[in-house]
Amino acid sequence: MDRRARRTRRMVAEINVVPYIDVMLVLLVIFMVTAPMLQQGVEVQPPSAASKPLPNQDDLPVIITVNKAGEYFVSNAPNPKAPLSLEEIKPLIIAARQVKPKIPVLVKGDGSADYRSVMQAMVAAQQAGVDKVGLVTTPVDGAPAGGGK
Structure with a gap:
């Protein structure tokens, strides 16, 4: 009788999901740690101004950042x-506009940056063939949108 009991054993068809949950939790931790590091660009404090935001666009703009020391950084x-340097900025803008001719170019200057440095960044963008160069600001709390009074 022992032989028959051994022969009639059924196979268990269950999937052990515990290893999959472990892998998922490890991936979650990895993404939570790396997400803050994915922020691009240099940290600056743009000046505040009452201005309306740009319309939502599909293309990410090329952002020229000017820090307090007057150094230039380009997002692409x-x-x-x-x-x-200013001469290194121009080919980057030209390359981005060859791929997408209507890509916006913005200058994001630190609030305490030298005015001359911000203007030179704008001139470099215009020399690279950009018609309109935008300035990045932080909104003023309580100010009406569009620069109204």
């Missing part, structure tokens, strides 16, 4: 956190 550079 191979290393966006490495300072560039």
